[in-house]
Each structure stands twice: as structure tokens, then as C-alpha cells.
Amino acid sequence: MAVKLYWFDNFLPISHVCYHDQKIQGRMENGIKKTPSSDKINSGMKKTPSSLFSITELDDFYFQHLSRSPRLNIERKISLDGCSISGNLRHIDSHECISPMGGFGHRAGFDTPNSTSDNVYEPHMMVVAAWDALRKSIVYFRGQPVGTVAACDVTSEEALNYDQVFVRDFVPSALAFLMNGEYDIVRNFLLKTLQLQSWEKKIDRFKLGEGVMPASFKVLHDSHKKIDTIMADFGESAIGRVAPVDSGFWWIILLRAYTRSTGDSTLSETPDCQKGIQLILSLCLAEGFDTFPTLLCTDGCCMIDRRMGIYGYPIEIQALFFMALRCALQLLKPEGESKELLERIMTRLHALSYHMRSYFWLDFQQLNGIYRYKTEEYSHTAVNKFNVIPDSIPDWLFDFMPNRGGYFIGNVSPARMDFRWFALGNCIAILASLATPEQSIAIMDLIEERWEELVGEMPLKACFPAIDGHEWTSVTGCDPKNTRWSYHNGGSWPVLLWLLTAASIKTGRPHIAKKAIDLAERRLLKDGWPEYYDGKLGRYIGKQSRKYQTWSIAGYLVAKMMLEDPSNLGMISLEEDREKPVVKRSSSWS
Ligand code: GLC
DSSP states (O other): OOOOEEETTTTEEEESSSSOOOOOOHHHHTTOOOOHHHHHHHTTSOSSGGGEEEHHHHHHHHHHHHHHSOOOOTTOOOOOOOOEEETTEEEEEOOSOOOTTTSOOOOTTOOSSOSSOSOOOOOOHHHHHHHHHHHHTEEEETTEEEEEOSBOOTTOSOOTTTTSEEHHHHHHHHHHHHHTTOOHHHHHHHHHHHHHHTSOOEETTEEOOTTOOOSEEEEEEETTTTEEEEEEESSSSSTTOOOOHHHHHHHHHHHHHHHHHHOOOTTTTSHHHHHHHHHHHHHHHOOSSOSSSSOOBOTTOSSSOSOSSOOBSOHHHHHHHHHHHHHHHHHSOSSTHHHHHHHHHHHHHHHHHHHIIIIIEEEHHHHHHHHTOOOOOOSTTOSSTTOOOGGGSOHHHHHHOOSSOEEEEEEEETTEEEEEEEHHHHHHHHHTTOSOHHHHHHHHHHHHHTHHHHTTTSSOBSEESOOOHHHHHHHHSSOGGGOTTBTTBBOBOGGGHHHHHHHHHHTTOHHHHHHHHHHHHHHTTTTTOOSOEESTTSOEEOTTOOSSBHHHHHHHHHHHHHHHOGGGGGGTOOOOOTTSOOOOOSSTTO
16 A cells, blocks of 8 residues: 655645546646645745655644644633523523624625635635625624524525524535634534533424434524524424434534644533533444444435435445544543543444445445345355345446446445445545545545546536436335435535545545536536536536525535645544554455
């Protein structure tokens, strides 16, 4: 295995196994100037071969750089407490002004990208427009920014819950703000959602676990009474009444990104934050009837929040679970209750990475192995451990699988392998180093080999392929929103651009990100930042797609900023834990 090295001239890996002969050129090519921050990093580094750093050294250097950057005023207390509750509505006196736009207005003094930050970013038109739209999505609570609404689509007849702050949707917004040196909104969001976690959560007469984080929340402003009200949804209002398993994981991941980006660990070290992490993870690490280290979930518990046949052990949740566990290892203080929890996390990570790398991984050789599986094998010697019937391999897969490349499949459970490809889970697997370096390379190989199917004209398909006909009837329950090549069912989601970009940079292939960003730039602004696109190639604005969807906007900004300054990747990426043995398998990646 080749060691990943970084050349500080351009901040990119210059040696990573193979395939990436193209170094990044995009920083000037796409009309973006270098940031002062990256110049600061580059200055003082000699441009000689001795300025080759391993990824660990890069991490260290990045940390040192961060600790030099202006620190947060950690003395400042944000008063988000003191609320009195009844059900899920809390009334809080508001003493500060409320946005005239009903909670998500453009605030005076907020310039683009940031009037006070020294992290000045030279924007082009689309970037300026994106920042402007992102700022318009900001939600205020007691005059403090606490999040961004899911969409600011004024043309849409019904807001449904798109006027709420979704935890998962806020992540790209938060990353954009962090990259721009705007920390307060992220800190406030983390504290606000942490406070919501302590609410009693009930669906009908059934009480949810203490650690459950909300899917979304809404700030209601009563301008007469000068009262701010918070309403949160833990699944009890959501279509399908599903609790968001991903919210807690995203919260932990964001807490690490915040800590890493600011260099300020005082927030994550507060007893409240430590408790919040403990509660989230206790939900997932409880012992029970499970025979697998993966997390058993119901349909609709994550980004794909409708019935799409992802129940069981969906890749999106497993990858986020893995990443959150690894982030928690960095965030938890090894004292008190956390001591034992840390041990449980280590044990689970070990089992989870083995399970995922072994049984969820699919490449040409693996597929050929499954195709030739024997069935009804009993005992420990079984090769086909889950009794998967080869006839259940769908026809499309034989053509789709390239000779070079591979991916983590959608789901593995007894006699059931969901062979669909899902973008989010595979990108997170790369970022969390759930995928081995070889698997990460293979995932990107597959994206390149199947560019038309997975990227087409708009990055990136949420899943591939779409289901249709009888399968659509039984799997989705005839969902008219999830018809073939639409929405979650093979629709293309611009928000996924930031994840593709991060994965591309991490695997040393920024040219993939550049190509995807170029595609997005042809349409996104012109089309009014749609939530998703439809069709095999993603050519059509989605049937029921919202416009001015915040995570489409923020995802684009994050992708741009990350490509411009790849050191931003450190916020959201974890390097491989070299102490763990790499799983040996008979397929090409072992
Ligand atoms: C849709 C998406 C979900 C997202 C929400 C708000 O329900 O499926 O992932 O969080 O919209 O944008």
C-alpha cells in the first residue's frame, strides 16, 4: 500500500497508489483565487522535496495553523436556556429584535462572505449569489442565529416542514460557516439541539429514548407578545412517524468539525456536551438480540426519509454510525461514565469495520463469488453465511459492475443483499475511513467508470438504480413522490456535491470534484438551487423539487471552498486508524 503524501505547494496528495496523475489545477482554473489562509499555510514551507508530509503531519500542521487563528471568545455566554415547556412548545421571552422576514431574514451588517473574517474568499458571481441565499435562510432565536431553514421557496404553495431547521440539512450550512470563520451560528445550533435532546419525546403513548435528537425544529416568532417559541419534531410529526437515527450522528460529527475548526475544545468538554454524546451512543451500543454489529433501523430513518426499502441495516446509517463513533473517541473525556463507554466504542468499531469491509463490500470478484454461492450451508464453515440466494442478484448489476471499482452495497441481512449503490453512505465511508484505502480508491474508480449513470448531468444520484413497476409498488408502497428516477428513487441531489468533493480530495482525485462542480455550475443558479433533479441523467428539475433549497446552496459552497483549500477537509475527514489490522479477503482489494 502506498503512503499518502502531500505536497504543500498545492496541498494535494501527490502519491496515492495510482490513477491520479492529475494534480489539482482547479484553484486558478475555475476562477477562484487562493485564499489568504492557504497562503499563510504555504508561506514558510520550503518548496523542496523536504516539504513532503505524511497525512498525519498534515493533520498536525493543520492543527497548529488553527491554533494560531483567532480563537473564539469562549467567555461569551449564549443564553439558550431558561425555557418553560409544555409538550413540544416552549415559550421564551424575546428581548432582541426578530428578523422582519419572519425569522430568516438577511441581517444588516452581514456581508458576503463575511465582513469581519480575515478568511477572505474571492468569489465569483455564483458564489456571491450562494452566500446571499444562504444568509437569507438563517433562522434567529432571541436574536441569535441558530440554524438555516431547509428551503426558502416562496413559490411553493405549501411549506410543509421545509420552513424548519433540519439537523441533517444544517450540516453543509455549518461547514460553510466554519470554513468562513463564522463560528457562532454553529455553536448556537449545537447548543440549541442539545437542549432539545433533553425534551421528553413521545409518539402517542410511547416514549422515545433519552438520547434521540430531533429531525428538525422551528422557531415561531410572536411579534405582538415578543415571544419566541420553539417547536421540535422527533418523528412524531414527520410523514411516516419515523425518528431520525442520523440526527444524533450528525450532531456528534458536527461537534467534532466545530472543535477541529475553531481549535476550541471548551464546548465539547462541557458536561452537557459530554452527556449529549453519551446519551446518543447509549442508544446504539445497548446490548440486545443483535447478531451483527451494524445498527438495525426502520425505513425512512435518514436522508431517505420515506419508504424506500432501506430498512434493516442501511449503509447510510452504518457509515454515519461508524464516523460518529470515531468522532466520539476524540471528543469524550476519559473519565467517569465515559471510561466504560470508550471501551464499548472501541470494541464496536472493531467489529463494525470487520463486518462492513467483509460483508457489505462488493466488487467484480466478490460478485462472482456470490453468483457461485452454495445455499443452505449450516455451521461455522459456511461461506454463504447469510444464505443469500444467487438468483436474487438483479440483472442490472452484472452490467453495472466494472472490472475496476467497487462499493458498499445498500444493505446486508439474512438472505437479503440490497445491491443498490447509495451515494451518501459510500462517501461517508471514505471520509470516516470505514473503507480501507484500497476500497476508497475502488469507490472512486466506480464513480469514474459509471459516471453517466451516477453523475450524468447533475451530481449526484442519491441511489442507483431506480426501482420501477411491481418492485416500486411493493417496496415504496406506491409512493408517487418516489417514482422511478425521481427524488430518493434515483433522483440527483446537488447537496451530495460536497460529499463527492470531500471524497475526491481525500482519495487524491480533485479532478473528479472539479468536473462535478463544473456540471453543477451550468444549472444550479439558473434553476434556482433545486432540491433535486429527475431522470436517468438528472436533466430535469425534480417533479416536486423545492427551489432555494438551502443544502443545495451550502453544499455547493462547501464543495467550492474545499476544492480551493483542501485543508478544509480535516474538519470532516478521519484518517485510517493504523493500529487496526486490515481485513484480509480473497477479493481484489485484499
Ligand atoms: C426531504 C429529504 C430529507 C431532508 C428534508 C428537508 O424530506 O428527504 O432528507 O432532510 O427534505 O430538506
